[in-house]
Amino acid sequence: MNDREIAKQLLPLLGGKENIVSATHCATRLRIVLSDDQKANKSEIENIDGVKGAFLSSGQFQIIFGTGAVNKVYAAFAKEADLDNEDRKTDHQDAIKQKMNPIARFAKTLSNIFVPIIPAIVASGLLMGLLGMLRTFQWVAPDSSLIVLLDMFSSAAFIILPILIGVSAAKEFGANAYLGAVIGGIMTHPALLNAWAQGTVEPDYLNFLGFDIAMIGYQGTVIPVLLAVYFMSKVEKGLRKVVPNAIDLIVTPFVTVIVTGFFALIILGPLGNFVGDGITTILNFVYNYGGFFAGLLFGGTYSLIVITGVHHSFHAIEAGLIASIGVNYLLPIWSMANIAQGGAGLAVFFKTKRAKTKEIALPSALSAFLGITEPIIFGVNLRYRRPFIGALIGGALGGAYVVFTNVVANAYGLTGIPMVAIVSPLGTANLINYLVGLAIALVGAFVATWILGFKEEE
Known part of the structure; x- marks a missing residue:
């Protein structure tokens, strides 16, 4: 199916041209702000050839197409939805914020900064x-x-x-x-x-x-x-x-x-x-005295926060930590949660019998290993629910380990495998413990998902 045909199929399944407020795209996803989210037919959209998943998050209906493909689909979609019309042009970021609750709006603001x-x-x-x-x-x-x-x-x-x-x-x-x-x-x-x-x-x-x-x-x-x-x-x-x-x-x-x-x-x-100073003091108290259990809690719940979109506001807290104490001990924990989502997605890839699910699970899992988790969370793990629980378990185990071994970073913005670049400068032991934590999170999530299993969609 060519890009124009995909765009034509998408439009009525999103409630028609009049339901489209604005649209843009990132590296892998078409991001659309709708007037009425209930008009989007998620299941039918996911059955379109080329679509690897769809989900509603942070005020946007997001459709996963993958790197390269999304650019072409967006160009065709913008033309079909008449988004280039001056009368219909709307600032996408403003449109997103109008759809969010106050907490999510605050998090989005910090993220944009x-x-x-x-x-x-x-x-x-x-x-x-x-x-x-x-x-x-x-x-x-x-x-x-x-x-x-x-x-x-x-x-x-x-x-x-x-x-x-x-x-x-x-x-x-x-x-x-x-x-x-x-x-x-x-x-x-x-x-x-x-x-x-x-x-x-x-x-x-x-x-x-x-x-x-x-x-x-x-x-x-x-x-x-x-x-x-x-x-x-x-x-x-x-x-x-x-x-x-x-x-x-x-x-x-x-x-x-x-x-x-x-x-x-x-x-x-x-x-x-x-x-x-108050925020840093509280975090240091939890980190120093909660230790293993703090990592277990933060690593296990971070992906739940990702679903809400509030995690974007953590950049400000991490920047404050670097300014106050010179290191960032939160990012390694978040990285464990992200890697765990990839591990759970990998288990789904090997366990599922559906070709469509395999097609989505493997590239999405690989993107999670590189720090981009939305495709695997919304496209696979959250859809089947139990893999998401398996990922929470893996994230908790990995988070507990990196806190126990005091793994830190000297910057923010990278997780997963790329985060090696900002972990290794702080010593060989720091790097080794980070890699061990990644292995624990990945294997833990993979095994937990395999044991929990999941019900395949028809």
Whole structure:
């Protein structure tokens, strides 16, 4: 069946053209926002040739086609649904948020802010690993120019993290991205004591209008700049409503920066640090004292959180951990849960007798090993239910092991096999225990799914 025929079959099964609000696609899935989700005929859609699964998640009806195929189907679908018509064009992200509950909407917002920053964080993590290896194995002299340069390259993203977040958050909040960068720059200004290098040094205090402002920067922090840029977006939008167009370019940026700057250093920055430190303290308490059982719980329940879409908000927490303690101990646990979903899907592949299920299960399981779990969760494991339970068991076992052996990462954004890149820089033992954890999660989920079995769909 060609792409146009697939698109023609999809349209009535999704409730017709009038039920399509917006559509886009990712690497493997066609993502559609519907006016009425109940009008989508999931079972009939999954019977179309080329469709490897369909599910409703995070305000979108998602249809799995696979890499390469989805691009062609989307082009044909957009034409059939008349999505290029100016009268029908809708911002996809806004359409998604309108369909979500407040918690899911909040998680989606955080995801939109932090996902674009992932490449910078991963690159910094790898550079830190390279720097650590050069120092540990003494491949070059400690005062080598290479060491100095790599130290600059690896720490830059974390030092200017508030600026990166400022740009991304301003875009998400509908404000000027460059004003967001300015606010991030104010919070990391050289006149402020570098938070990373503070140690036992006491910061100076500046008295302003009766307020004692601690002259300490917010390098590497997350929550302070999020609060500041959100506040900035409200100030900017409010001003644009009342400032005449003739002087908007002069007045709005000036007032926005000066008002937000004062509030950021006097109130929002310290408040954000307090909240961030509180979250880190609670997580550290659970991690340190819950130990094995914390890994068992987090590893076993993470996939349940993935179904809701709230897991996207964890990037902010992980970035906060890296800024506070220098490592990310949550990501290895999430990775165990993802690998376990792949292990359960692999068991389904070997156990099922249906060619259609095999066709979906194997590539979806492989994508889970690379950190992309939605196809295997919604296309296979959750559909048959018991494989999903088997995956929860595998994730719990793997999570317990990586917590027990203190496996950590130096970045966020990668799970599964690719996560080796941000685990290995922290030592051979860290890498070996991570790989052992992967094996435990995969085998545990495979065996649990095989024992539990599942009822085949006709």
